Amino acid sequence: MTNAATPSVTAAGTSPVPAGSGERRKRHGQRHEQLTLLLMVAPFLVPFALVTILPMLSSVVLSLFSYDMLSMPSFQGLDNYLRMFLFDNVFLIAMKNTLVLAAITGPVGFFLAYILAWLINEYSPLKRSLLSFLFYSPALAGNVYFIWQILFSGDSYGFINGFLLQIGLIAEPIQWFRDQRYSLLIVMVVQLWLSMGITFLANIAGLQSINPVYYEAGAIDGIRNRWQELWYITLPSMKGILLFGAVMQIQATFSISYVATVLTGFPSVNYTTHTIVTHLIDVGTVRYEMGYASAISVMLFVVMAFIRVLVGKLINMTGR
Amino acid sequence: MVQQVKRYTRSRYGNFLLTVLLLVAGAFTTLPMLYSIMTSFKPIDELMIFPPRFFVQRPVITNYTELPILLSNLWVPFSRYAFNSLSISILTTILHVLVASMAAFVFAKTPLKGRKLIFTIIQFSLLYNAFTLVIPQYILFAKLGVINTYMAYILPFIPSALGVFLMKQYMDDNIPDSLIEASRIDGAGFFTTFWRIILPIVKPAWLTLSLFMFRDLWSLPQTGMIFNEELKTLPNVMSQIVYGGIARAGNVMAATVLMMIPPILVYLLAQANIIQTMSSAGIKE
Numbered sequence: 187m188t189n190a191a192t193p194s195v196t197a198a199g200t201s202p203v204p205a206g207s208g209e210r211r212k213r214h215g216q217r218h219e220q221l222t223l224l225l226m227v228a229p230f231l232v233p234f235a236l237v238t239i240l241p242m243l244s245s246v247v248l249s250l251f252s253y254d255m256l257s258m259p260s261f262q263g264l265d266n267y268l269r270m271f272l273f274d275n276v277f278l279i280a281m282k283n284t285l286v287l288a289a290i291t292g293p294v295g296f297f298l299a300y301i302l303a304w305l306i307n308e309y310s311p312l313k314r315s316l317l318s319f320l321f322y323s324p325a326l327a328g329n330v331y332f333i334w335q336i337l338f339s340g341d342s343y344g345f346i347n348g349f350l351l352q353i354g355l356i357a358e359p360i361q362w363f364r365d366q367r368y369s370l371l372i373v374m375v376v377q378l379w380l381s382m383g384i385t386f387l388a389n390i391a392g393l394q395s396i397n398p399v400y401y402e403a404g405a406i407d408g409i410r411n412r413w414q415e416l417w418y419i420t421l422p423s424m425k426g427i428l429l430f431g432a433v434m435q436i437q438a439t440f441s442i443s444y445v446a447t448v449l450t451g452f453p454s455v456n457y458t459t460h461t462i463v464t465h466l467i468d469v470g471t472v473r474y475e476m477g478y479a480s481a482i483s484v485m486l487f488v489v490m491a492f493i494r495v496l497v498g499k500l501i502n503m504t505g506r
Numbered sequence: 507m508v509q510q511v512k513r514y515t516r517s518r519y520g521n522f523l524l525t526v527l528l529l530v531a532g533a534f535t536t537l538p539m540l541y542s543i544m545t546s547f548k549p550i551d552e553l554m555i556f557p558p559r560f561f562v563q564r565p566v567i568t569n570y571t572e573l574p575i576l577l578s579n580l581w582v583p584f585s586r587y588a589f590n591s592l593s594i595s596i597l598t599t600i601l602h603v604l605v606a607s608m609a610a611f612v613f614a615k616t617p618l619k620g621r622k623l624i625f626t627i628i629q630f631s632l633l634y635n636a637f638t639l640v641i642p643q644y645i646l647f648a649k650l651g652v653i654n655t656y657m658a659y660i661l662p663f664i665p666s667a668l669g670v671f672l673m674k675q676y677m678d679d680n681i682p683d684s685l686i687e688a689s690r691i692d693g694a695g696f697f698t699t700f701w702r703i704i705l706p707i708v709k710p711a712w713l714t715l716s717l718f719m720f721r722d723l724w725s726l727p728q729t730g731m732i733f734n735e736e737l738k739t740l741p742n743v744m745s746q747i748v749y750g751g752i753a754r755a756g757n758v759m760a761a762t763v764l765m766m767i768p769p770i771l772v773y774l775l776a777q778a779n780i781i782q783t784m785s786s787a788g789i790k791e
Contacts, residue, residue, distance in 0.1 A: 222696055223618040230609035231624070234665035236650075238631050241642030248645070255648065298531065305528045315777060321535050326773055327766035328725025329741055332748055333542040336755045345541065348558040382535060384668075384718065384784075391784035412520055426788020433632050433789065441637035444727045448745065463637050470641035471730040479641040490633050498791060 242487065249481035254474045266481035277482065279457045280465040283370060287461065288439040288493075291374050295381030296435045300428075302382065303389035304416070318390055325383035331445055334376045338362040363450045366458045373446045373459050380445070381438065385431035392427035396420060422505030432497045440490050443467065462486050546570070546759035553755050569756035570764075576747065576757055582735045584743065590656075591740040595723040598660045602669055602719050603712045610673035611700045615686050625674065629789060631667045640730065647731060658731035659739075663723060669715045675786040676711040677704070710779035717776050721769045740765065 249266055251259035270277045306317045324330060337345045340361040347359040362368050396419075404419045421428065443463035450459045453468070462482065470479035545553070547565040577584040612618050613625045636643070643662060647653050652661060681704065689699040705712075728742055744765065747758050773780070 219617075219696070220619060223612050223616050226697060226700070227609045227612045227618065227624075229605040230665050230670060233605075233661060234628070234667070236646065237636075237643055237662045237665060238634065238639065238667070239627070241639050241646050242634070244646065245642035248642075255645070301527065302531055305524055317532075319773070319777070320532065322773070323539055323766075323770070324535055326721060326769050327539070327762075328721065328769060329744055329765055330539065330542055330762050332744070332758055332762055333538050333545070335748065336545060336759070337538060337541065339755075342556050343554055343558055345558045345560070348556055352557040379535060379538065387780060388784045388787045391781045392788065394781065395785040412516055424788065426790050427785075429789040429791065430787045437633055437635050437638070441635055443637060448727075448748075463640070466641050467730060470644060476641070476645055480645075483639070483641050486638055487634065490638070491630075494633055 245480035245483045245487075247480075248477050249484045251477040252475075253477040255476055256474075259477065262477065266478045267485070269478065270481060270485065276457055276460065277465060280460045280462050283458070283460055284440060284442070284462040286370070287374060287377065287442055288436070291377045291381065291442075292435050292439040295378050295439070296385065296431060298378065299382055299386040299431060299435075300389050303386055303393055304420070306390065307393040314390075318387070321382045322386060324379050325381070325386075331376050331380060331448070334372065334379075335363075335449060338372055340364065364455050366456055369450045369454060369458045373442070373449060376445055376449065377439070377442055381435070383434070383438070385434045388427050388431055388434075389424075392424040393420070396423045418505050425501055425504065428501045428504070429498055432501065433494060436490055436493055436497065440486065542759045542762055545755055546763045548756050550756065569760035572757055573760055573764075577743065580743065580746070582738075586736055587738060587740050587743050590737060591724065594656065594659045594726075594739065595720050598663050598723055599716050599719040601660070602664050602666060603715050605664055606666065606669035606715060607673050607705060607708060607712060608700060610670050610677055611704050612696070613670070614674045614677035615681065615683065615704075616696055628667045628670055632671060636662045644731060653731050654733050654737065656737065658729065659723070659726065663719065666719065668718065672714060672783060672787055673708065673711050675788070676708060676783050679786040681707065710782045713776040713779040714783040717769070717772050717780060720772055724769055725765070 248259065250262060250264070252262045252266075253259035302321055303318075306314050306321075309317065339345075339347065340359060340363065342348055342351055342359045344359065344362075346362070347356070350356045351359065360368065362372055400419050400423060401415065404415060409415050409418060441463050443461050446454070446459040446461060447464060452464065454460055463486075466479055466482050466486070469475050469482065541560060544560065544562045546569050547562045547567070549564060549566045549568065552559070552563060574584075580587075613621050613628075639662075644653075647658060647661070652658050685703065686699060689703050690696075694702070725741055726739060728738065728745070732738055744758070744761055747754055747761055
């Protein structure tokens with residue numbers, strides 16, 4: 187490894203070796219250096235290719251086939267994609283649910299994570315860390331969303347039912363997780379509750395790293411209230427953090443499945459909380475229709491990538 | 507720390523409105539947490555009371571002390587689940603932090619050809635997590651023979667794009683190029699530079715990566731890639747207790763409260779470092 191530094195001395199012309207050889211040794215040194223660097227990224231890059239890149243590429247290819255993991259794949263053209271939209275009603279329901287979940291919990295969670303971080307930022311450091319811990323705790327605590335099962339329990343001992351019965355708003359307990367009118371709504375509430383995660387932490391950090399000089403300059407330039415300050419100074423100074431938060435939010439909302447399944451069962455009543463990822467798992471690991479599952483994956487990748495680009499454009503518009 | 511001064515862009519009306527908002531949001535996030543702690547101390551007659559009360563009247567610890575008895579009925583001994591969870595979480599976290607830091611260093615500070623392109627791909631892949639990739643991964647893992655082994659837990663997490671991304675951004679902002687040059691002039695190779703000089707000074711970032719990774723693994727839900735009960739982890743035990751309904755609510759919450767202690771401890775230890783790291787998390791386009 188140490189000989190990487192020597193070729194420059196040789197190439198300086200002090201050695202009796204012909205010029206061409208120095209060049210060759212220099213090139214050799216560079217090649218050696220590139221090899222070292224490749225070896226350093228390999229422990230990450232090889233598994234990364236295995237668990238992310240290859241699966242994505244292979245699902246594009248497999249989406250054109252019918253494949254049950256036992257017999258040979260047979261080519262189907264775009265049939266899998268047609269099937270999704272023409273013959274699979276459950277897919278359409280799952281797509282609708284996912285989009286509704288993403289369209290509501292995505293932006294609401296994103297703004298909540300921003301606004302709370304922004305509010306906390308005005309407090310003293312000690313209060314700030316305490317409050318950020320409190321807000322972050324649901325996301326931190328992992329499996330604590332079981333509490334919602336108890337809060338929304340279907341009998342009169344559930345806290346919400348008990349409360350509503352007591353004040354006379356309902357006459358009999360509601361089966362929250364089985365009732366089509368409420369189950370998706372509850373999944374949204376729980377998802378929002380869990381969404382004060384990494385986005386929130388990034389926002390807190392981003393807000394703290396804005397140089398206060400900008401605010402002083404802004405005040406001189408005629409910024410009158412905190413809303414103008416937010417729009418013209420704070421938001422544009424942390425576009426990168428905002429985009430990061432948005433990406434994390436898209437990632438989280440489009441992969442909702444497990445929480446919904448735990449709360450409302452699998453399959454949920456009339457597929458009320460069936461999401462794309464739930465459907466993927468159903469088609470892939472229960473029915474072993476890998477070609478079709480791959481096509482659904484590809485569809486999901488495309489939708490997510492599209493929304494990611496759209497959000498990137500929106501964030502660039504802050505401060506105008 | 508930057509001293510927060512009362513700025514004249516603040517109106518009293520706005521302050522009031524925002525404080526109300528903070529209180530509402532605060533209640534929404536903390537009350538369920540508080541309720542779970544309350545429930546874990548409720549005796550059975552308080553769980554089965556109508557109307558249900560938020561606060562516990564006569565706190566007991568039976569929900570906690572009953573756990574060992576409840577868990578002794580499991581088909582696979584509880585210690586096995588605990589061992590699985592602990593070893594998977596700790597081992598994977600360490601591997602991930604090392605692998606991700608080394609790769610991040612190469613992407614941030616060395617002349618590897620094509621590093622910008624690779625990093626762009628990694629940055630874009632932040633969009634997709636283990637859940638959205640579950641089916642293509644399943645097919646590939648089946649081919650690799652990884653299904654139903656510990657590797658099915660570990661492999662998807664070691665190359666977490668988030669870790670490399672955060673680490674690389676942190677290095678970009680916090681490690682001067684001159685430091686690398688100085689080390690290179692002293693004759694150190696890139697690996698030595700990374701190991702001796704870089705790794706010790708990016709401690710805030712690796713603490714952050716550790717927290718995120720540990721948290722994810724500790725609460726990792728059942729995946730479709732593990733069938734063998736002996737290979738399953740603690741969240742599985744949790745879901746087994748949950749099926750007991752309200753009568754078991756006290757036990758479930760006792761178990762939940764115990765389960766949340768490790769990630770909370772890690773967070774509290776690393777808090778300041780996490781904020782420091784996250785300030786570099788922006789995606790530059």
